[in-house]
Amino acid sequence: MNTDMEYTLIRADRKTVGIRIGGGGEIIVRAPRHASRAQIDGIVKKNMGRIEKMRRLALETEDAYAVSSRELCALKRLAAETLLPILDKYSNLTGLVPGRVRIGSAKKRFGSCSSSGSITLSCFLMLYPMAAAEYVAVHELCHLVYMNHSKEFYALVEKHMPDFRAREKLLGREYMKKPSEVPGLEKIELGSHVIR
Ligand SMILES: [Zn+2]
Numbered sequence: 001m002n003t004d005m006e007y008t009l010i011r012a013d014r015k016t017v018g019i020r021i022g023g024g025g026e027i028i029v030r031a032p033r034h035a036s037r038a039q040i041d042g043i044v045k046k047n048m049g050r051i052e053k054m055r056r057l058a059l060e061t062e063d064a065y066a067v068s069s070r071e072l073c074a075l076k077r078l079a080a081e082t083l084l085p086i087l088d089k090y091s092n093l094t095g096l097v098p099g100r101v102r103i104g105s106a107k108k109r110f111g112s113c114s115s116s117g118s119i120t121l122s123c124f125l126m127l128y129p130m131a132a133a134e135y136v137a138v139h140e141l142c143h144l145v146y147m148n149h150s151k152e153f154y155a156l157v158e159k160h161m162p163d164f165r166a167r168e169k170l171l172g173r174e175y176m177k178k179p180s181e182v183p184g185l186e187k188i189e190l191g192s193h194v195i196r
Contacts, residue, residue, distance in 0.1 A: 005051070007044060009037075017043045019051060021058040027051060064176060065107045065124060071179040072105060072123070078184050079103045079123035086130070087121065087137045094160045096141040110171065111136040113143035126185075127177045128170060135167035 007019075007027035017040060018030040031040045044051070067075065080103050091097055100118035110128075111121045119140045125133040138161045146153035157164050179185055 005044060005048060009040065019044070019047060019054075021051075021054050023062070025055050025059045025062075027055065061108070061173075064173065067179050071185065074185050075123040075126050075179060075182070076103055076105065078182070079121065079126050082130070083121045083123075083125060083133060083137070086134055087119065087141070090134065090137045090141055090160070094138065094141055096144045098141065098144060111140040113140045113147070115147060117144055119143075126182050127179065129175055131167045132170035132175070135161060135164050136171075138164065 005027065007029045008022070010028060010030045011033045012030050014030060014032055016032070017035065020028050020030075022028045027044075029040060029044060083103060084101060087098070087101060098113070098117055098119040100116075102118070102120050103123050104112075104120040105124065106112070106120075106122045107124060109122065110125050110133075111119065113119050121133075121136060121140070125136060138157055142153055142156045142160070145156055161167070
């Protein structure tokens with residue numbers, strides 16, 4: 001383990017030291033303005049094991065989602081053809097009607113629902129089993145009723161999709177496909193440009 005760990009220090013109006021991993025595995029430390037460099041170094045050293053673990057995980061995830069611009073294009077097109085009808089289907093089944101619906105390319109957030117009722121689904125859902133994508137659709141539709149993850153929210157999800165917990169598990173990394181394994185994408189020539 002590297003004991004002389006380099007990190008980017010950002011001073012801010014805060015009381016605690018916060019550590020997060022940025023793009024390329026960069027270690028970003030946010031610290032109170034008055035904290036000394038020695039104090040901050042001490043905290044970073046103490047948490048080295050955890051930081052290394054976070055960093056490894058972040059880099060692994062980054063690699064898994066590194067797609068070429070062509071693949072991203074194709075994923076978004078395929079997602080529009082596949083995910084929007086799924087959302088439509090469950091909107092009809094549940095009677096929950098979103099406002100604007102769009103396909104985004106968020107890497108860790110599979111779906112989102114705004115307070116104005118627009119729903120965004122990530123094209124990266126195409127890398128997961130469709131049973132999981134259906135769950136994300138229902139999850140976001142239920143946010144039209146509850147903008148939180150309360151018991152009531154999950155009761156509503158369960159009402160519309162009794163097996164949602166099994167489907168949610170399918171969003172685990174072990175179920176993730178490579179873009180080349182997504183049916184319908186394999187015919188597209190792969191570019192070499194990697195989007196990070
Ligand atoms: Zn949610």
